[in-house]
Amino acid sequence: MxxxxxxxxxxxxxxxxxxxxxxxxxxxxxxxxxxxxxxxxxxxxxxxxxxxxxxxxxxxxxxxxxxxxRGGSADLSDVTLDMTGIPAFNQRVYAFARSIPRGETRTYGEVASHLRASGAVYSVAQAIGRNPFMIIVPCHRVLEAGHYADKISPNGGAISKRRLLSIEGAHPTASKTLFDVLLPVAPPRPHS
CATH class of the missing domain: 3.30.160.70 (Methylated DNA-protein cysteine methyltransferase domain)
Structure with a gap:
C-alpha cells in the first residue's frame, strides 16, 4: 500500500x-x-x-x-487510528480501552461485560494481545482477573504491563509467582 x-x-x-x-x-x-x-x-x-x-x-x-x-498526562484521545482490517469486535475493545483513565485498570471480564459480551472474556484477551496501537490504545490497563500485569502484546517489545502501569502511577498489581503457575499439588500423606 x-x-x-x-x-x-x-x-x-x-x-x-x-x-x-x-x-x-x-x-x-x-x-x-x-x-x-x-x-x-x-x-x-x-x-x-x-x-x-x-x-x-x-x-x-x-x-x-x-x-x-515520562509519567505525564498527555491526551491521546484525538489521535486518528487506521482500523482497516481490524475486526469489529477488536475495534470495540480498543475504543473501550481508550476510555480507561490513566492510572486505572479493568479486567478482561469487565471489558467483556461493558461490551455486553460477558461470555467473550477470551475474545477480549485475544483483542488486547493483538493491539497494534500500543499506548494510544492502552492495553496495559486491561488485566487478567487476578490483576496480573506481566503479559503484553508482541508490539510491547521488552516492556511489561507492570512497568507501564508503574509509570502511570497505577495502583499496585499482583504478579504471578511460580506457585501460581504450577498446578496445585496434593499435600504429602502422613506416614502411619
Whole structure:
C-alpha cells in the first residue's frame, strides 16, 4: 500500500517506533532490547513502510506518547487510528480501552461485560494481545482477573504491563509467582 511510513523516536523507556498511512496511525512499537530489534519488528509488521520524518499530526502523537512514558498526562484521545482490517469486535475493545483513565485498570471480564459480551472474556484477551496501537490504545490497563500485569502484546517489545502501569502511577498489581503457575499439588500423606 502506498503512503505508509514509520519513524523511530526517543522516550523515557527507550526508542519506540510509530507507523502511519493515509488514514491515520497503523501501529506503535514499544522498544525491544536493542533499537535494531525495534526496527526489525516494524519492518516485519509493515514491510512496505519507509522511514521518514513524521507529519505534524503524527508528530503530535509522538510527543504525547513520549510525555505519557515520562509519567505525564498527555491526551491521546484525538489521535486518528487506521482500523482497516481490524475486526469489529477488536475495534470495540480498543475504543473501550481508550476510555480507561490513566492510572486505572479493568479486567478482561469487565471489558467483556461493558461490551455486553460477558461470555467473550477470551475474545477480549485475544483483542488486547493483538493491539497494534500500543499506548494510544492502552492495553496495559486491561488485566487478567487476578490483576496480573506481566503479559503484553508482541508490539510491547521488552516492556511489561507492570512497568507501564508503574509509570502511570497505577495502583499496585499482583504478579504471578511460580506457585501460581504450577498446578496445585496434593499435600504429602502422613506416614502411619
Amino acid at each position: 502506498a503512503g505508509r511510513a514509520y519513524s523511530i523516536f526517543d522516550t523515557g523507556i527507550g526508542r519506540c517506533g510509530i507507523a502511519w498511512g493515509d488514514r491515520g496511525i497503523i501501529g506503535v512499537q514499544l522498544p525491544e532490547a536493542r533499537e535494531i530489534d525495534t526496527r526489525r519488528r516494524l519492518f516485519q509488521l509493515y514491510p512496505e513502510a519507509r522511514e521518514t520524518r513524521a507529519p505534524v499530526d503524527v508528530g503530535i502523537a509522538i510527543e504525547s506518547i513520549a510525555e505519557l512514558l
